[in-house]
Amino acid sequence: MEISKNMIGSEVTTWYKKNGRKDLPWRIKTTPYRVWISEMMLQQTQVNTAKDYFLNFIEQYPDLESIKNASEEEILILWKGLGYYRRAKFIYQAKEKIFKDYNGLFPDEFEDIISLPGIGKSTAGAILSIAYGKPFPILDANVKRVVGRLYNQESYQEKKFWELSKKILDKSNPFLFQQGIMDIGATICHIHNPQCDECPLGRWCLSKKNGSFYTYKKKKTPKKKVFLNYEIYKRDGCIYMIKNMDLGFWNELWMPPYKIVENNNREIKHGLSHRELHLEFLVTSGTPKGGKWINKNEFNNLPTPKPISDKLEQYAKSFL
DNA sequence: AATCCGTGGTG
DNA sequence: TCACCAAGGAT
Structure with a gap:
């Protein structure tokens, strides 16, 4: 029995079961391969943009075996127009490594997953949580915004935000929690006009309490x-x-x-x-x-x- | 640590 | 038209 229950985490999980976007194409079936491809496409890319690309990609390459002999250019063609084209090359390199080092099976340990090209700490955390149900934190733009506001942060600090993401993670339901926390960020905790009335985390949210809402700011360098x-x-x-x-x-x-x-x-x-x-x-x-x-x-x-x-x-x- | 890497939506 | 930014990672 747990001595102290993670109220925030379990609230997110509960909210997701009822309100989550469970119809997103990469959520219909969550194989490690499909979660991986979706996470690659969703790096710095919004859900609506990635949807059709994901469906198209999966139609051509539904699993690891089907992409085994694909060339880099064949994968790149499926990426055409999506942007950040390096991601397509990373997928090519990663699948080569998966067949070379992991016998064609997507790895299930953090160190192995993050060793794959194009997969950093957050993408690895998403794959581990969603595909394998293992509790690893993620820190995408949604989570940054949600935890930044929950704990009323003034500015983004990498180490601190990772701690907060890990702290609220519902370790007994990583699969539901990670999708839930991202959905809350995407559908309620908007960058402008957050819908605090609908937010399941309102009673803990320090930004709601004092009315100042954290917004992640990137340094702008002139183009x-x-x-x-x-x-x-x-x-x-x-x-x-x-x-x-x-x-x-x-x-x-x-x-x-x-x-x-x-x-x-x-x-x-x-x-x-x-x-x-x-x-x-x-x-x-x-x-x-x-x-x-x-x-x-x-x-x-x-x-x-x-x-x-x-x-x-x-x-x-x-x-x- | 700072810079690089695409495109589409939104205000 | 324009600034901002999105399920980030590599160098």
């Missing part, structure tokens, strides 16, 4: 501008494309050849996390090298970044 002039080579309904290896972003995605210039007449302004891209597209003649001709019917088969996909779609419709 550097990058001017890219894309060279459009056309031939027989084809456009010449290269695999980008050296922009620093969009690595290993396909695009027309480009030059980095000092300035240009931008047609498209596109923001990345830390860059402001100014894109110009110039129809060019000559003999390009280092890539291949792609027919307009095959644009969809190549992993391309969003603004390039949009531009290619235009070309395919109009003057090719």
Whole structure:
């Protein structure tokens, strides 16, 4: 028998059973593989954005065995448009390691899971809690906001927030608790206008008590501008494309050849996390090298970044 | 420790 | 139009 019961944790668990978003696609069936793929997609990505990508990914690769022989580019194609494309490469590398070191079985120990590429402490905690029912804390944006407010923190402190996440975790129900705490963060404890009247944690919440609500603030660094002039080579309904290896972003995605210039007449302004891209597209003649001709019917088969996909779609419709 | 990495929604 | 930020991790 426990001497002191974790009231907050058990309240979250109870709330989840009744009010949780149990119909999310990655919650229908929680195999370690499915939880892993969903957690990778959900890194810095909202639920609504990840949904369709998850369903599409799982349709093609429903389990580890089906993804065993997939190439990096095949996985990248399923990631097309989702962003943070490194995650697709991490999935490729991780599944290679799982077959090499773990006999094709997803590992179930913290040290093994966090050793996989793209999996940090929080993702490992989510997989352990949700896929294996083992009590490990998580610290995503939802949990940061909920515990930051529960304990009325003024600023984010990594170590302190991990302690709080671990403290309120319902160790007897990690599966229900972790999904519940994230759902409370996502559906009640909004960054603006938290719905405190509906919150199961209201009687413990110090922010509700004194009316000052913690909000996680990232340092904002000014975005550097990058001017890219894309060279459009056309031939027989084809456009010449290269695999980008050296922009620093969009690595290993396909695009027309480009030059980095000092300035240009931008047609498209596109923001990345830390860059402001100014894109110009110039129809060019000559003999390009280092890539291949792609027919307009095959644009969809190549992993391309969003603004390039949009531009290619235009070309395919109009003057090719 | 600070910076890098995408895209879409929201105010 | 624009700032902010989301189921973060790697370097």
